[in-house]
Amino acid sequence: MAVDILILSNGPGELATWVRPAVQALRQQLANRGTEARISVVLSPCPHATGKEAQIASSYPEVDRVQAPEHFMRFLLSGKTAENWDWYETGVVLFLGGDQFFTVVIGKRLKYRTVTYAEWDARWYRWIDKFAAMKPEVFVKVPQKYASKFAVVGDLIAEVGDRKSEAKDGAPPPREIELIGLLPGSKAAKLALGVPLCLAIAQSIHRIRPQTRFVIPVAPTIDVQTIARFADPKQNPCLHLFDNASAELHLTESPFLQTKNGLQIELWTETPAYDLLSECSLCLTTVGANTAELGSLAVPMIVLIPTQQLDAMKAWDGLPGLLANLPLVGSVFATAINWLILQLGKGKLYAWPNIWAREEIVPELIGKLEPDVVADLAIDYLSHPDKLARMGDRLRSVRGESGAAQKIAELVCEEVDFCDR
Numbered sequence: 001m002a003v004d005i006l007i008l009s010n011g012p013g014e015l016a017t018w019v020r021p022a023v024q025a026l027r028q029q030l031a032n033r034g035t036e037a038r039i040s041v042v043l044s045p046c047p048h049a050t051g052k053e054a055q056i057a058s059s060y061p062e063v064d065r066v067q068a069p070e071h072f073m074r075f076l077l078s079g080k081t082a083e084n085w086d087w088y089e090t091g092v093v094l095f096l097g098g099d100q101f102f103t104v105v106i107g108k109r110l111k112y113r114t115v116t117y118a119e120w121d122a123r124w125y126r127w128i129d130k131f132a133a134m135k136p137e138v139f140v141k142v143p144q145k146y147a148s149k150f151a152v153v154g155d156l157i158a159e160v161g162d163r164k165s166e167a168k169d170g171a172p173p174p175r176e177i178e179l180i181g182l183l184p185g186s187k188a189a190k191l192a193l194g195v196p197l198c199l200a201i202a203q204s205i206h207r208i209r210p211q212t213r214f215v216i217p218v219a220p221t222i223d224v225q226t227i228a229r230f231a232d233p234k235q236n237p238c239l240h241l242f243d244n245a246s247a248e249l250h251l252t253e254s255p256f257l258q259t260k261n262g263l264q265i266e267l268w269t270e271t272p273a274y275d276l277l278s279e280c281s282l283c284l285t286t287v288g289a290n291t292a293e294l295g296s297l298a299v300p301m302i303v304l305i306p307t308q309q310l311d312a313m314k315a316w317d318g319l320p321g322l323l324a325n326l327p328l329v330g331s332v333f334a335t336a337i338n339w340l341i342l343q344l345g346k347g348k349l350y351a352w353p354n355i356w357a358r359e360e361i362v363p364e365l366i367g368k369l370e371p372d373v374v375a376d377l378a379i380d381y382l383s384h385p386d387k388l389a390r391m392g393d394r395l396r397s398v399r400g401e402s403g404a405a406q407k408i409a410e411l412v413c414e415e416v417d418f419c420d421r
Contacts, residue, residue, distance in 0.1 A: 002036045003416050004091035006112065010046035010069070012186065012221055013289025014097030015056050016272065018117065021159035022096055023062040025405035029413055040085065042106075043069040044076075044098040048288075050186055050221035059220075076102060079109045090419045092412050096156075100124055113415035117156065117408060125149060129415060132408045153407035157352070158399050160274060160296040178212045178382065180205065181276070181283035181299070182265065183290050184230075186219035190286050192238045193306045195230035197369060198284055199259060200245035204375030206263050209382065215266040215280075216257070217273035224255045224267045231257055242371055281388060282381055284374070287350045291362075295353035296399045300391040302378060303351040305366040353395055361394040 005026060009019050023039055030037040041057045046069065054068035067075065071082040091112040095103040100116055100123045107114035108127075115130045116122070118138045122131050125139075125146045132153040133139055139150040182202065184194025202214045218224055228249035230236045239246055247257035247265065255267040268276055274297060277283065283294055283301040294301050354360050365374060381387050 001090060001416075002038070002088045003030075003419075004088045004112070005030075005037055005039045005412060006091060006093045006106070006110070007039065007041045008044065008093065008095050008102055008106065009041060009057070009097035010044045010053070011048045011097060011289075012050055012053060012056065012219070013048070013292070015053060016220075017157045017160060017289055017292060018096040019057065020060060020272075021156060021405035022094070022117075022408055023060055025409040026412060027062040029406070029409040033413060035413075035416065038064045038088070040064060041066045042072065042075060042081070043067065044072045044102060045069045046098070048187065050219075052221040056220055076105060079106075090416065092415045092419075094408070094412055100128070103128060113419060115408070115411050115415060117153075119156075122150070129418075130411050132404070132411055134404070151407070151411060153411070154402055154404040155296075155399065156404045156408070157292045157296050158402045159405050160272075160293050178209065179280045180212060180214050180378070181280040181285075182214055182216045183283060183285035183294075184216070184227075185286040185288070186221050188230075190288075191222075191227070191230040192236055193241070194286050194304070195227060196236065196239045196242040196245045197304060197306055197371060197374075199231060199247055199257070199265070200242040200371035201284060201374045201378065202265060203243075203245060203259055203261060203263055204372050205378055205382075206261075208375070208379055212382070213266070214263070215268050215276065217268045217271075217276060220271045224249060224251070224269065227267060228257065245371070282378060284378065289352075291350075292352035295351075295356070295362075295395045298392045298395040298399070300381065300388045300395070301351070301362050302374065302381075303362060303364045304369060304374065305350060305364065306369045307367055353398055357394070357398040361398070362391060 007019060009015060019041065026039060039062055041063050043053050049069065054066050057063055057066045065085065067081050075081050087110055091110060093103050093107040093112050093114045095116040103114050103116055104124050104127045113129045115132060116128050117132045119134045120138065122133065122138050122142060125131065125142055129149065131139065131150045133150050134155050136152055182198040184198045185191050205212055216227060218227060231247040233239045233244065233246045247259045250256050250258055257265045257267065277294060277299050278297050280299055283299055285291060285294060285301050285303055287303060287305060291301065291303060349355050349360060351362055351364055353362055354364065
């Protein structure tokens with residue numbers, strides 16, 4: 001029997017931490033069953049998108065075809081893809097990011113069974129066939145008559161740690177150096193502040209601990225030239241906010257940034273960079289899916305949320321995002337919106353491991369961050385390995401149950417069997 005597996009997703013975080021492990025497990029499960037399957041990914045618009053999501057999804061060997069987000073509304077309303085894809089009679093729609101309502105509409109239109117991965121909440125449970133819940137709490141408020149639709153599968157993001165462990169035997173031996181990972185972000189709004197801040201912190205640490213090495217794992221949605229642009233004072237006006245920390249790009253076999261005082265920061269372009277990150281003693285990172293990945297790898301981190309230039313952050317959802325990106329007056333709205341969010345969000349947790357634990361187990365630094373102050377905190381952790389070890393242990397304890405991708409694949413196969421009855 002030939003079946004279509006249609007995966008709905010949206011942003012770069014969902015593609016890296018949800019779609020990648022899910023399609024690997026699906027392809028293996030379906031092959032073991034002797035099922036001829038075609039895996040398609042349809043992307044919906046996302047305010048945090050980089051524009052390269054379709055390219056990333058297409059790079060996964062398990063995926064047969066991908067539709068970019070700019071064609072999504074036509075597909076949602078008419079059922080027609082940009083390339084007029086054909087569809088098998090039998091299929092399953094699997095939700096892995098976006099709006100859960102899309103699953104209902106597209107499932108009904110194609111007359112396919114539907115499976116939704118529910119990380120924090122489950123919606124439209126009257127019309128969805130199966131829910132793969134991260135935790136039992138997801139469906140605690142769901143009426144009992146729908147309970148049979150739910151199965152607890154665990155945390156998809158935890159697959160990051162598991163897959164890294166599985167690949168460890170073939171990985172290079174750990175580096176015999178003290179390595180700090182710098183994750184300044186992947187979008188312009190974060191890179192404008194994140195790159196010079198990370199450079200300034202690295203220089204401060206290097207003055208005290210010259211043996212320490214630094215590496216930036218370059219996100220798959222950008223390239224080394226993009227990183228270098230935000231380290232160039234001629235192209236990034238935010239450098240003056242962080243001691244004018246700048247660097248030049250050197251395109252050698254192993255590219256790197258070099259600061260004025262000679263510090264070299266390696267640029268790592270292989271993805272996913274799980275083995276590299278696992279070798280880091282500590283990471284300095286922005287908020288986002290990267291905190292979830294680091295948490296799943298149990299890598300100690302310091303989370304940085306600089307507010308030196310409030311009008312730089314414009315990646316909000318809905319009306320705030322529209323106002324912040326208006327021509328001419330957008331910066332005024334962005335400043336006001338970010339100030340208000342920071343005021344209302346005092347005490348709020350932003351890093352995923354802290355959200356999971358409902359307490360701050362990795363430090364979150366919010367405000368007009370001073371590079372020397374952040375460097376002092378990082379040096380204190382590096383000087384006390386027991387503190388780093390305790391943080392790593394806490395990250396392992398909250399990362400969630402593993403095996404979610406395999407269980408989701410099994411649920412999808414069950415729906416395929418249902419169609420065959």
